[in-house]
Every structure is written in C-alpha cells, then in structure tokens.
Amino acid sequence: MTTITRRRFLIGAGAMAAAAGMPLALRDALAAGNMKVGEGDALLVIDVQNCFVPGGSLAVKGGDEIVPLINRIAKAFRNVVLTQDWHTADHVSFASQHGGKKPYESIKLGYGSQVLWPDHCVQGTDGAELAPGIEIPHAQLIIRKGFHREVDSYSAFLEADRKTQTGLAGYLKGRNIKRVFLCGLATDYCVAWSALDARKFGFQAAVIEDASRGIDLNGSLSAAWKDMAKAGVKRIQSADIAGA
Numbered sequence: 001m002t003t004i005t006r007r008r009f010l011i012g013a014g015a016m017a018a019a020a021g022m023p024l025a026l027r028d029a030l031a032a033g034n035m036k037v038g039e040g041d042a043l044l045v046i047d048v049q050n051c052f053v054p055g056g057s058l059a060v061k062g063g064d065e066i067v068p069l070i071n072r073i074a075k076a077f078r079n080v081v082l083t084q085d086w087h088t089a090d091h092v093s094f095a096s097q098h099g100g101k102k103p104y105e106s107i108k109l110g111y112g113s114q115v116l117w118p119d120h121c122v123q124g125t126d127g128a129e130l131a132p133g134i135e136i137p138h139a140q141l142i143i144r145k146g147f148h149r150e151v152d153s154y155s156a157f158l159e160a161d162r163k164t165q166t167g168l169a170g171y172l173k174g175r176n177i178k179r180v181f182l183c184g185l186a187t188d189y190c191v192a193w194s195a196l197d198a199r200k201f202g203f204q205a206a207v208i209e210d211a212s213r214g215i216d217l218n219g220s221l222s223a224a225w226k227d228m229a230k231a232g233v234k235r236i237q238s239a240d241i242a243g244a
C-alpha cells in the first residue's frame, strides 16, 4: 500500500468508526438533506383524507400528525400528485357488504384475498375529502382510485385485479418523471402497494417514513417494509431531502 492510499484507508476507517459510535441525532444532522430533488422527481401524497385521520371511520394512528410535515416536504418538489381513495357506497372492500363479516376480517375474491374494512372514503362524502390542513396548491394531479365497485385499489398505479391501470404510470412517464417519493396513509397498505407498483413500472421509489403512518394489521407494517426493501424501495426520512 502506498502512503497515500493507506492514509485514505485510515481516514475512511476512522470516519466509519466515528459514524458508528456517533449519537443518532448527530449522524442525522451530517446526512441531512443530501438527496436533491428536481424535474425528474415527483412526490406522491397518498390518501391523506378525513376517513384516515383520527375521528375518521378508518382512522390511522397519528395520521393527522404528518399533515404539516407533508406540506413542508411538498414545497421542495416541482411535481406533486395527490391521491384519494374513492369508493362507491356499496364497495366490495366494505365489511358492511358481506353479511356476517366484520371489519378487519379477510375474504377471498376473484382476484385474491381482500381485507374487509369499515365503510370509508365514499365518493363525494366529507370522509373522502383531503384531511384538514393539507395545503399543496401546486399539486398538479389528483388521482382517484378504488372507484370500481367490485375491485379494490390500494395502489395508485394498479387496481387489485393487478391488471387495470389507473393511468398514473403513463402520466408520470409522459412527464419524464424517473423517481417517485411517497408519503401519506397508510404506510403498510396504500403507500406500500403504490411504492411496489412504482418499481414494477420502472420508477425509482423512496418512502418517506416519518411523513407516513401505518395501520399495522397482523404484522402488516414490518411485512410491508420487508417487501419494499426486497423490491428496491428506499426507506428515507424527510430530513434526507434537500430543502424539506
């Protein structure tokens, strides 16, 4: 080893050792804001709707806490897409449509297993509106999903039949978006399914953990993170994004 490479090696090792022993807060501060976002990036704000925040019919714990953070993150993005879960009043994903079934039980449908939910996000109702405080006037598209009575759609890209597209992939490709950042509700359902499908359609994808909240039904949250890691979805924090 020459002196120069040896010294570089030592510095590298030293920095690594220091980073390993460093308090988390300091490590975060050093890493802060090192992801720059630009024209090829879009922020997808998934289902931040009245039904999914405390007081709503399918409330996600802490769902309201992410609203100010999402507003702030959105300011760093030129391209923002919002989604709304948008069901018919008699939607197949509602336990109320299946005699004797209770919310959070599962049933088999033509396209596979379906969790049954309390009635939520019915088209045109207050519960389906964006949650109070969401202020992203520069958002360019609101995509609604789950509007076919007989098919659910956790994903913003592809319905639960795994065939019917929402049109979002085509929209993003048409606008030259290469990378999507996702946040919102719920981490383990609509955010995760959207992130996984983003990868399927060839986008880079990152989920902003602290700007999302999960339902965590029977271990669904850790399973979702595992599936996302396997699919190459990055798990990031809002502080990783420059300017957020």
Ligand code: VGL
Residues within 6 Å of the ligand: 046, 047, 052, 085, 117, 154, 185, 186, 187, 188, 189, 190, 191
């Ligand atoms: C969602 C359950 C049912 C979600 C939507 O937005 O994560 N979860 N419908």
Ligand code: ZN
Residues within 6 Å of the ligand: 085, 087, 093, 117, 120, 121, 146
């Ligand atoms: Zn739904």
